[in-house]
Each structure stands twice: as C-alpha cells, then as structure tokens.
Amino acid sequence: MTGTQSSRARDHESSATGYEHLTPMFAEMAALPEDDPRRAELRNELVTGHLPLAEHIAARFANRGVPREDLVQVATLGLINAVDRFQPDRGTDFLSFAVPTVMGEVRRHFRDASWSMHVPRRLKELNLAINAASAELSQRLGRAPTPSELGKHLDLSPEQVYEGLEAGNAYHSMSLDEALSPDADSDPLGDTLGQTDESLEGVENYESLRPLIEALPERERQILTLRFFRHMTQTQIADRIGISQMHVSRLLSRTLENLRKGLLTDPEL
Amino acid sequence: MDPIRCGGGHDVTSTPALCLKDCGYSGDMFEGTEDGSPEEIELRIAAVLTNLPIIRSLAASIAMRADFDLDSIADLRLAVDEACSTLITQSAPNSTLRCAFRVSADEIRFVVTVPSTSDSKPSSDSFGWRVLTTLTDHTATWVDGPLGDDADASSPHLVHIELAKRRMEGLPG
Numbered sequence: 001m002t003g004t005q006s007s008r009a010r011d012h013e014s015s016a017t018g019y020e021h022l023t024p025m026f027a028e029m030a031a032l033p034e035d036d037p038r039r040a041e042l043r044n045e046l047v048t049g050h051l052p053l054a055e056h057i058a059a060r061f062a063n064r065g066v067p068r069e070d071l072v073q074v075a076t077l078g079l080i081n082a083v084d085r086f087q088p089d090r091g092t093d094f095l096s097f098a099v100p101t102v103m104g105e106v107r108r109h110f111r112d113a114s115w116s117m118h119v120p121r122r123l124k125e126l127n128l129a130i131n132a133a134s135a136e137l138s139q140r141l142g143r144a145p146t147p148s149e150l151g152k153h154l155d156l157s158p159e160q161v162y163e164g165l166e167a168g169n170a171y172h173s174m175s176l177d178e179a180l181s182p183d184a185d186s187d188p189l190g191d192t193l194g195q196t197d198e199s200l201e202g203v204e205n206y207e208s209l210r211p212l213i214e215a216l217p218e219r220e221r222q223i224l225t226l227r228f229f230r231h232m233t234q235t236q237i238a239d240r241i242g243i244s245q246m247h248v249s250r251l252l253s254r255t256l257e258n259l260r261k262g263l264l265t266d267p268e269l
Numbered sequence: 270m271d272p273i274r275c276g277g278g279h280d281v282t283s284t285p286a287l288c289l290k291d292c293g294y295s296g297d298m299f300e301g302t303e304d305g306s307p308e309e310i311e312l313r314i315a316a317v318l319t320n321l322p323i324i325r326s327l328a329a330s331i332a333m334r335a336d337f338d339l340d341s342i343a344d345l346r347l348a349v350d351e352a353c354s355t356l357i358t359q360s361a362p363n364s365t366l367r368c369a370f371r372v373s374a375d376e377i378r379f380v381v382t383v384p385s386t387s388d389s390k391p392s393s394d395s396f397g398w399r400v401l402t403t404l405t406d407h408t409a410t411w412v413d414g415p416l417g418d419d420a421d422a423s424s425p426h427l428v429h430i431e432l433a434k435r436r437m438e439g440l441p442g
Binding site for chain 2: 145146166228248
C-alpha cells in the first residue's frame with residue numbers, strides 16, 4: 001500500500017460516498033478462482049481504497065484514552081476482515097456491511113483486547129488518566145514526568161499513582177500488533193528505517209541477531225533501533241511514533257524477550 | 270509529634286521509609302534513609318527465567334517509589350531484566366540468584382550475582398551488553414570465588430553484573 005494509492009482514493013471523496021469506483025472490484029474478485037494472483041491485487045486495492053473509512057471510524061473513537069494510531073490499526077484490521085468476508089451477490093452494498101463490522105472491531109478492542117488480566121474499572125481509568133497526563137507533562141517538561149509530578153498534576157496521592165502505573169503492566173497490546181502481519185503493514189513510518197545494520201556491526205552475535213531483528217514486525221524493529229542505536233528515550237520514541245510511553249515500554253520489553261529467546265534457540269550459539 | 274505508623278500499625282522509624290514489616294506499606298517515597306545512608310533491598314530467588322517478572326516488578330517498584338522519571342523507571346526495569354536473564358542462563362543448576370538494590374539520593378545501584386560452574390563473564394560485545402549500557406549509566410561485570418558459607422564445590426565461581434541508574438538531572442527535590 002503506497003501513499004499514492006491512498007491519496008488517489010482521497011481524490012474520489014468529492015463523489016457521493018467516494019468509494020463507488022471500488023464497487024465493481026468486489027464482483028471481479030468474487031468471480032476469480034481462489035488461487036488467481038489477481039485476487040491479492042484486488043484485495044489490496046480494495047483495502048487501500050477503503051482506508052479513509054477505517055480512519056474515519058477510528059477518529060470517532062479518538063480521545064477515549066486509547067492512542068489514535070492503535071484505533072486506526074484495529075479499524076484497518078476490521079476493514080480487512082470486512083473485505084475478505086463481503087459477498088457482493090448478497091445484494092447489500094459494501095459500506096452497509098463494512099461500517100458495522102469495523103465499528104464492532106473497534107468496540108471489541110475497547111472492551112477486551114486491551115487488558116489481559118481483569119483489572120477493576122477504577123484502575124483502568126486511573127491508568128488512562130496517568131497515560132494522558134504523562135503525555136501532557138512530557139510535552140511541557142521536555143522529558144518523562146516522575147510519579148510525584150503526575151500525582152501533583154492529577155491531584156492524586158503517590159499511592160494512587162503507583163497503583164495506576166502498576167495497573168498499566170496488565171495492559172495487553174499484543175493482539176493488535178500481532179494481528180497485522182508484516183505484509184499488511186501500512187505504516188509509512190516503517191519506510192524511514194532499515195539502517196539497523198551498520199550500527200549493529202561490531203556486536204558479537206550480529207550474524208545470529210540480524211535475521212531475528214529483520215523478522216520483527218516493523219514497529220518493534222523501529223522502536224528497538226531508535227532506543228538502542230539512536231539513543232532516543234522511550235518518551236521521545238512515543239512522541240515520534242504516536243503511541244504512549246507505556247506502550248513503547250511494553251513493546252520494547254517484549255521485543256527484547258523475544259530476541260533473547262531467539263538467540264538462545266539458535267543452534268549456532 | 271505522633272510516631273509515624275504504616276497501614277499495618279508498625280512504627281516506621283525513618284521518614285521517608287518503607288515499613289520493614291510485611292504489611293506492604295511504603296512511605297511517600299524513599300531516597301535513602303533519614304540519615305542519608307542508602308536504602309538496601311535484597312532479593313534471593315531461584316535462578317530460573319520464570320522468576321524474571323518478579324525481579325523486574327521489584328526493580329520498577331523501587332524506581333517508581335524513589336520518584337525516578339517514567340523513562341528511567343522503564344529503563345531500569347528492562348536493564349534489570351536483561352542482566353538477570355543473562356546470568357540465569359549461565360547459572361549452575363538449582364542455584365539462587367541474589368539481587369541487591371541500593372537506593373541513594375542520586376542513583377539506584379543494582380548488583381545481581383549467581384553461582385556458576387564457569388568463570389567466564391558475560392561478553393561485553395554482545396547485543397545484551399549494548400542493551401545494558403544504553404539503558405543505564407554504569408555497567409560492570411566481574412567473576413570471583415564464593416566466600417564463606419556460599420562456598421560450594423559444584424559451582425566454584427560467582428558471576429556479578431552491576432548497574433547504576435542515576436536520577437535525571439534537573440528534577441525537583
């Protein structure tokens with residue numbers, strides 16, 4: 001999915017829904033045999049063409065404590081599902097099928113995908129409040145805030161801040177990161193990377209490490225590079241990628257763990 | 270002035286301080302004890318990878334309560350995880366990992382020690398070492414022999430990793 005494709009899709013928004021030109025592709029795709037390579041092309045074009053729909057739905061759920069980029073990802077996933085499941089011969093148009101599907105996906109994300117353990121609602125809200133305050137204070141201070149600064153800002157006791165921060169450790173963001181395979185990656189930020197290699201040389205297990213790093217999902221690899229080879233702080237990375245510092249922390253933690261596991265199981269070592 | 274009590278009703282002798290009984294109370298935050306000497310916290314735990322979550326939670330909790338900024342808390346958590354995981358993979362079978370934290374006004378120092386059958390120290394050319402040096406302000410590793418009661422013929426060496434994370438400059442207090 002390239003930038004030119006999505007901007008072309010936007011040009012069509014002047015018409016009634018902006019998506020009419022895509023409709024015939026569903027019929028074309030349905031008529032093709034399962035293994036026709038043209039199917040993948042059409043599917044890709046349909047998903048790309050409808051991306052503004054996913055962005056639009058994600059925007060409706062913005063500012064509820066879940067980073068916007070995550071919502072767009074979840075909505076995009078819902079869109080991909082909708083494209084895959086839509087049957088043009090049923091007589092409904094794609095939009096009336098896709099909108100509830102995508103919205104359902106985003107709602108489900110709010111409901112369960114984000115927390116792996118049962119965490120009382122009070123703590124979830126506390127954690128979200130801390131997350132929001134942390135982003136705001138980081139902007140103002142030019143660095144990550146301390147728990148006492150968060151407490152002062154939110155008028156909370158230190159114990160409450162600690163509780164809220166600890167609740168964040170039960171937050172689970174894997175589903176949305178893993179659901180999108182690298183092939184479905186639509187993150188243009190990913191294009192800015194790929195220079196891991198030079199800075200990695202000189203590291204002893206470079207040869208075993210390189211394939212592991214290359215196999216990482218785009219965003220994980222980007223975060224790893226920015227932290228360990230560009231020496232950016234988690235807050236700076238969060239700001240650059242557009243997710244929360246806590247989310248960066250979780251992704252980084254999981255990435256390092258996976259790399260270690262990968263190195264341990266490498267028969268060369 | 271009334272004596273300071275924790276939630277469990279135990280006297281807390283220094284402010285700010287942790288209650289040393291097991292009631293889970295901690296004072297507002299700690300940056301060492303009242304007389305300025307550092308706060309010491311030690312954990313002994315089986316040297317198995319499944320214990321890593323306990324160790325990193327403790328590290329994060331200590332840094333949080335010492336009021337380090339969120340980036341530093343996350344960095345220390347990752348670094349402690351990395352250091353312990355490195356040592357666990359080279360520990361002697363059925364051995365105990367010793368994790369010692371020392372919280373002073375300007376830094377948290379962490380030393381992890383494990384008995385090992387080998388006297389080789391973790392490689393400073395590895396990616397893991399790069400992780401440690403990026404995340405902390407001081408990193409060191411050394412090997413020595415066990416002393417006194419710790420002596421054990423089957424694992425004659427003690428491998429250590431030391432890390433220090435300094436409080437960010439420009440923080441109030």
